[in-house]
Amino acid sequence: MSVDPAILEEIYDNAIYIVKDLNPIDKGDRYVIDCPECGKREAWIYKQGAMGRIFCNRKDKCTLAQSNGLSLWDYVQRKEGLDQQETLERLAFYTRVYLPSLSDDQIQAMRENRNKKDLLEESHRYFRESLFTEDGAKTLEYLKGRGYTEKDIKTMELGHYPGYANTLKHLVSMGFQVNPIPEVFEYAKRRGEYKVVFPYGDLSGNIKAF
Numbered sequence: 001m002s003v004d005p006a007i008l009e010e011i012y013d014n015a016i017y018i019v020k021d022l023n024p025i026d027k028g029d030r031y032v033i034d035c036p037e038c039g040k041r042e043a044w045i046y047k048q049g050a051m052g053r054i055f056c057n058r059k060d061k062c063t064l065a066q067s068n069g070l071s072l073w074d075y076v077q078r079k080e081g082l083d084q085q086e087t088l089e090r091l092a093f094y095t096r097v098y099l100p101s102l103s104d105d106q107i108q109a110m111r112e113n114r115n116k117k118d119l120l121e122e123s124h125r126y127f128r129e130s131l132f133t134e135d136g137a138k139t140l141e142y143l144k145g146r147g148y149t150e151k152d153i154k155t156m157e158l159g160h161y162p163g164y165a166n167t168l169k170h171l172v173s174m175g176f177q178v179n180p181i182p183e184v185f186e187y188a189k190r191r192g193e194y195k196v197v198f199p200y201g202d203l204s205g206n207i208k209a210f
Helices: 005-012 072-080 084-095 104-130 137-145 150-155 164-173 183-190
Strands: 030-033 043-046 053-056 207-209
Touching: 005 084, 053 072, 072 084, 104 164, 104 207, 137 150
Parallel strands: none
Antiparallel strands: 030 043, 043 053
16 A cells, blocks of 8 residues: 555654553653553554654563564554555544545555465464474474474464365455465465465555465
8 A cells, every 4th residue: 555655644743642551651752652462561653753653662571572573554454454545544534534435446446455465374373283284294303303383483473285176265265365276375386385374565564475
């Protein structure tokens, strides 16, 4: 989804209105808040210049602290189960920022992007669960033989690839449209016998590829 950077900057400069449910306290250049991941009061968000991201101090105890933070966009989207357009509108509503009207093509593009994101997230969940099934036993054994503990595997969110046909079958059963085949899965036909799945994401934690 493409959004005017000036609009996002104006939204994120009013971040306090987005994180009210996290009990923000003004601490000068930032707001101290309850962490949306671990629940501890060791998270914060800068007032300006941080690209609208939530950070946590608990380096070894919180998944949010072990990443590059959580964007306000993803925080609101996940919390309220919104699509891309709805998220933008909700952020603008919270911060009282005016949004120009979008064309039908723009709205359709956002819907397609949201469907792709949901498809990747569901695929990732399926791959992770498959690793601990009978079908994934050899892959799990391989990873442990390479020195990965079960904790490492879960922290890294590794998975098992159960095959191209099984993956598409699962996605269809979950209501996803896979005709035409999503381009992100075209590579899957060339995986051969390699079954280990490593997720690749962007700075916001969104899955982009495997």
